[in-house]
Amino acid sequence: MSLNKFFAPKSVAVIGASENPKKFGHVILKNYTDMGFSGRIYPINPKAESILGMKCYKSVLDVEDDIDSAVIVVPPEAANEALRECVKKGIKAVVMITAGYRETGGAGVSREEELKSIIKDTDTHVVGPNCIGIYDSFGRIDTLFLPDYKLKRPSAGNIAFISQSGAFALSILDWAATEEIGISRFVSYGNRADVDEVDLLNYLKNDKKTKAIAMYLEGVKNGRLFLETLKSVTDKKPVVILKAGKSVSGTRAVQSHTGSLAGSYAVFRGAIRQGGAVEAENTEQLFDYCRVLAYQPVPRGKRIAVITNGGGFGVMCADSIERIGLSLAEFSKETVDGIKSVMPKEYSSIHNPLDLIGDADVRRYEVAINNVIKDRNVDALIVVTLLQTASLGPEIVDVIVSANERSKIPIVVSASGGEYTQLLLRSLEKDGIPAYPSPDRAVNAMKTLIEYKNR
Amino acid sequence: MSLNKFFAPKSVAVIGASENPKKFGHVILKNYTDMGFSGRIYPINPKAESILGMKCYKSVLDVEDDIDSAVIVVPPEAANEALRECVKKGIKAVVMITAGYRETGGAGVSREEELKSIIKDTDTHVVGPNCIGIYDSFGRIDTLFLPDYKLKRPSAGNIAFISQSGAFALSILDWAATEEIGISRFVSYGNRADVDEVDLLNYLKNDKKTKAIAMYLEGVKNGRLFLETLKSVTDKKPVVILKAGKSVSGTRAVQSHTGSLAGSYAVFRGAIRQGGAVEAENTEQLFDYCRVLAYQPVPRGKRIAVITNGGGFGVMCADSIERIGLSLAEFSKETVDGIKSVMPKEYSSIHNPLDLIGDADVRRYEVAINNVIKDRNVDALIVVTLLQTASLGPEIVDVIVSANERSKIPIVVSASGGEYTQLLLRSLEKDGIPAYPSPDRAVNAMKTLIEYKNR
Numbered sequence: 001m002s003l004n005k006f007f008a009p010k011s012v013a014v015i016g017a018s019e020n021p022k023k024f025g026h027v028i029l030k031n032y033t034d035m036g037f038s039g040r041i042y043p044i045n046p047k048a049e050s051i052l053g054m055k056c057y058k059s060v061l062d063v064e065d066d067i068d069s070a071v072i073v074v075p076p077e078a079a080n081e082a083l084r085e086c087v088k089k090g091i092k093a094v095v096m097i098t099a100g101y102r103e104t105g106g107a108g109v110s111r112e113e114e115l116k117s118i119i120k121d122t123d124t125h126v127v128g129p130n131c132i133g134i135y136d137s138f139g140r141i142d143t144l145f146l147p148d149y150k151l152k153r154p155s156a157g158n159i160a161f162i163s164q165s166g167a168f169a170l171s172i173l174d175w176a177a178t179e180e181i182g183i184s185r186f187v188s189y190g191n192r193a194d195v196d197e198v199d200l201l202n203y204l205k206n207d208k209k210t211k212a213i214a215m216y217l218e219g220v221k222n223g224r225l226f227l228e229t230l231k232s233v234t235d236k237k238p239v240v241i242l243k244a245g246k247s248v249s250g251t252r253a254v255q256s257h258t259g260s261l262a263g264s265y266a267v268f269r270g271a272i273r274q275g276g277a278v279e280a281e282n283t284e285q286l287f288d289y290c291r292v293l294a295y296q297p298v299p300r301g302k303r304i305a306v307i308t309n310g311g312g313f314g315v316m317c318a319d320s321i322e323r324i325g326l327s328l329a330e331f332s333k334e335t336v337d338g339i340k341s342v343m344p345k346e347y348s349s350i351h352n353p354l355d356l357i358g359d360a361d362v363r364r365y366e367v368a369i370n371n372v373i374k375d376r377n378v379d380a381l382i383v384v385t386l387l388q389t390a391s392l393g394p395e396i397v398d399v400i401v402s403a404n405e406r407s408k409i410p411i412v413v414s415a416s417g418g419e420y421t422q423l424l425l426r427s428l429e430k431d432g433i434p435a436y437p438s439p440d441r442a443v444n445a446m447k448t449l450i451e452y453k454n455r
Numbered sequence: 456m457s458l459n460k461f462f463a464p465k466s467v468a469v470i471g472a473s474e475n476p477k478k479f480g481h482v483i484l485k486n487y488t489d490m491g492f493s494g495r496i497y498p499i500n501p502k503a504e505s506i507l508g509m510k511c512y513k514s515v516l517d518v519e520d521d522i523d524s525a526v527i528v529v530p531p532e533a534a535n536e537a538l539r540e541c542v543k544k545g546i547k548a549v550v551m552i553t554a555g556y557r558e559t560g561g562a563g564v565s566r567e568e569e570l571k572s573i574i575k576d577t578d579t580h581v582v583g584p585n586c587i588g589i590y591d592s593f594g595r596i597d598t599l600f601l602p603d604y605k606l607k608r609p610s611a612g613n614i615a616f617i618s619q620s621g622a623f624a625l626s627i628l629d630w631a632a633t634e635e636i637g638i639s640r641f642v643s644y645g646n647r648a649d650v651d652e653v654d655l656l657n658y659l660k661n662d663k664k665t666k667a668i669a670m671y672l673e674g675v676k677n678g679r680l681f682l683e684t685l686k687s688v689t690d691k692k693p694v695v696i697l698k699a700g701k702s703v704s705g706t707r708a709v710q711s712h713t714g715s716l717a718g719s720y721a722v723f724r725g726a727i728r729q730g731g732a733v734e735a736e737n738t739e740q741l742f743d744y745c746r747v748l749a750y751q752p753v754p755r756g757k758r759i760a761v762i763t764n765g766g767g768f769g770v771m772c773a774d775s776i777e778r779i780g781l782s783l784a785e786f787s788k789e790t791v792d793g794i795k796s797v798m799p800k801e802y803s804s805i806h807n808p809l810d811l812i813g814d815a816d817v818r819r820y821e822v823a824i825n826n827v828i829k830d831r832n833v834d835a836l837i838v839v840t841l842l843q844t845a846s847l848g849p850e851i852v853d854v855i856v857s858a859n860e861r862s863k864i865p866i867v868v869s870a871s872g873g874e875y876t877q878l879l880l881r882s883l884e885k886d887g888i889p890a891y892p893s894p895d896r897a898v899n900a901m902k903t904l905i906e907y908k909n910r
Contacts, residue, residue, distance in 0.1 A: 022845075024845075099813075104801045104802075105801065106801070108801075145845070146843055146844070146845055147845075149875060150842070150843050150844075150845075150875055151843045151873075152873040152874065152875075163767075164767070165765065165766060165767030166813070167764065167765030167766060167767055167768065167813055167841050167844070168765060168767035168768060168771075170765075170841060170843045170844070170872075171765070171768075171841055171842075171843055171870070171871040171872045171876070172871060174843055174871075174872040174873040174875075174876065175871050175872050175873055175876075175892075177873050178872075178873030178874050178877070216767065218767070218770060244767055244770040244771050244774060245770050245774065246774045246778070247773060247774045247776075247777035247778060248777060249773040249774075249776065249777050249783050250770050250771070250773040250774035250777065252773070252806075253766070253769050253770040253773045253806070253808050253810075254770050281895075282771075282893060282894075282895040283771075283871060283893045283894075283895070284893055284895075309622065310620065310622030310623060310625075310626070311620060311622060311708070312618075312619070312620030312622055312623035312671065312673070312699055313622065313623060313626075314708050315673060315699040315700050315705050315708040315709050316623075316699050316705070316737075316738075318702060318704040318705040318707070318708045319699060319700065319701045319702045319704075319705035321702075321704065322702035322703060322704050322705065323701070323702060328704050346559045346560065346561070346563075347559075351707075351708070353708050355708075358621070358622055386622050386625060386626055387605070387626075388601055388605050388606045388625045388626055388629055389601070389605075389622070389625070390479075390600070390601055390602075390605075415626070416626040416627060416629075416630050416738060417626045417629040417630050417633075418606075418607040418629040418630055418632050418633035419607065419633050420604060420605055420607075420629075421626070421629065421630075422633070437630075438737060438738045438739055439737075439738075440736075440737040440738070440739075
């Protein structure tokens with residue numbers, strides 16, 4: 001199954017486009033123009049002459065041009081008919097936003113069966129129904145039907161995100177946008193009447209813009225096929241999976257949520273491991289892990305260096321490192337001497353965690369970081385910065401970014417604080433340096449990167 | 456030991472006050488006026504006539520008025536002499552910001568011994584040296600020597616925070632300010648040459664503004680006394696402790712950080728439990744737990760209701776609830792009927808977790824919440840809101856605040872998202888409703904509240 005037309009269409013139809021700003025069909029049409037979609041856009045609505053200044057068509061069949069992709073956002077009673085016209089027009093990629101299918105039971109179940117029969121043995125593929133569709137920062141596609149002030153859109157990056165739950169995905173995209181976590185392609189596939197997690201994984205495997213894949217899953221359609229696919233994808237790039245529906249009550253809740261069977265968690269967990277993927281225990285871990293896996297090199301070993309200007313944070317890092325089975329690197333004599341040269345005389349003893357003390361300035365950090373990243377005894381570096389101190393300027397960001405460009409070992413950053421700190425963390429994140437709000441999360445992310453090597 | 460004069464002085468001297476905005480003595484003096492400290496303020500500096508428009512004195516001994524409290528921020532060579540003058544003047548509460556004592560070794564150690572001998576058998580007590588001092592939103596005291604743009608100050612609230620590490624505390628205060636987590640009193644006690652964790656706990660025990668106490672500890676001075684004190688404090692209000700220096704490497708790092716002995720973690724852990732306190736595993740838990748313990752009632756049992764407009768989040772909550780040993784409440788017939796009346800007809804089956812589905816509006820939440828909080832089968836409520844959806848307005852905040860005022864069961868909220876979501880979460884937080892960025896953290900906080908009952 002080729003999904004290219006979903007992500008790189010030259011022309012797109014919005015079926016159910018509307019002049020009314022409250023309608024999803026309006027928001028989606030406007031998204032395409034706001035995103036700067038470079039192809040041709042055709043609003044479809046039998047009752048309008050033009051929408052947002054674009055000529056409107058009664059049906060996709062009235063458009064003379066070829067159409068690569070369509071978004072269907074009409075009411076459920078009209079949606080299958082619209083899909084039938086898409087098939088007739090030879091449209092290869094249809095995103096079916098419309099809900100009122102299998103998830104509602106009763107008439108919805110037969111409506112979904114009809115949908116399947118409409119596309120059977122045709123070249124038309126459907127994402128959905130009952131989904132929020134696709135957001136693609138490179139293809140400039142945005143079918144998310146929510147206004148920008150409620151849902152910020154993430155910037156372009158190298159993490160793909162596929163989600164069985166639309167609602168979960170919305171909140172995560174919004175969060176990722178605020179945190180400056182860049183997304184390559186995002187797909188919510190809803191009832192997966194056609195395109196499913198396996199198809200999406202296969203597409204993302206060869207997608208050059210994607211360096212790591214985040215998945216939210218409740219259950220898979222075909223366990224054996226999923227495992228095979230996972231193996232072939234993780235040979236090329238990391239996949240991190242957050243599984244919901246692990247417990248008895250969770251499994252019951254899955255059934256009333258997406259109507260799918262969650263299956264045995266023990267079996268699923270085994271499959272994730274066997275498939276070479278990484279499991280996230282919660283929403284924070286899902287992206288904590290993806291960020292480090294997408295942007296940082298896999299280390300040679302597990303000897304960690306910690307550099308900080310807050311002794312307490314050094315202690316907490318040491319605790320975490322030992323607890324999860326990593327070890328603290330022993331600095332070489334060259335490193336110790338190099339660092340000594342910029343420390344106040346009283347602090348002549350250089351340990352790891354390296355406490356640059358509260359009056360550390362950017363220069364002290366720079367010398368310490370540059371010494372540590374070339375030390376052969378160090379496999380990975382965690383920089384913990386207390387950005388609130390009087391002596392540490394915001395140029396610390398430039399120092400870390402520059403070190404990261406030259407470094408062969410992975411670097412992650414931890415800093416806790418308010419708006420000023422968060423601003424600087426986002427700045428690092430944009431440059432591919434995973435930046436976490438607590439030492440625990442930084443250490444945990446580093447552990448995942450190290451284990452990934454030996455998966 | 457009475458610490459009243461530290462928190463409610465009628466007059467204060469800033470020894471080392473300066474006209475130079477880069478000097479700590481300038482920032483601290485300005486803090487007192489900016490905070491609206493209602494007592495009398497005396498800048499002390501032998502070289503200045505007036506500072507910030509206030510008459511300046513050469514020594515505290517030149518001030519004719521009584522002085523309750525002093526902040527010493529002169530260089531280490533002059534600090535003990537300044538303290539001697541404070542004793543002579545009869546000042547009861549001295550915050551010694553100055554560093555260069557025991558933490559530097561060598562001459563610093565004897566300097567600290569001298570400090571102790573100066574106050575021995577006097578009425579003068581010292582917080583510090585080598586600390587960032589006190590922040591008190593009720594007494595309007597602020598000795599934090601960092602400008603506002605680097606370090607936001609938290610608003611007034613009912614959580615006290617005492618920290619052995621100044622650096623750690625800075626970053627947490629800054630974070631708390633941004634998250635709208637209100638703080639009653641904060642104390643960083645540095646080298647604890649005099650006032651220590653036991654004295655502070657005893658003070659906070661009877662402090663009416665404090666409903667929960669957060670502590671960051673590396674080690675305690677006197678284990679037996681600490682345990683006894685903890686017991687007497689936790690009889691009156693909850694204490695949550697984050698212990699650093701748990702591992703071999705962490706313990707070593709503690710020694711080079713504050714020079715104190717971390718002691719055996721197993722012993723310490725036992726003491727926390729025996730003392731009736733709650734242990735936090737990391738920085739996030741420290742305040743996640745304090746927030747719920749300070750503001751929400753202890754539930755009768757462990758039957759949790761979950762209300763959400765995002766099915767996936769319901770599933771994740773169910774997983775967490777089962778995993779950590781809580782249970783999902785079964786709604787009474789009245790509750791089910793009440794909720795049914797506002798749900799679309801197709802969704803006739805009302806379960807817990809209650810999925811109000813993606814098109815839920817404020818009214819649907821209101822009816823559901825009001826029914827659930829009076830259901831005798833429900834001990835606690837977790838409201839998971841997906842604030843990004845088109846149909847859910849920001850008035851959901853008012854609905855939750857109003858329910859919380861009437862509710863006898865505890866309520867916590869979880870919502871994930873970007874700036875808009877975070878804005879609404881902070882609004883809840885201000886009204887005493889703990890609001891967490893992930894379902895996991897909300898469930899975990901609720902578990903802590905439930906366990907607190909049976910401690």
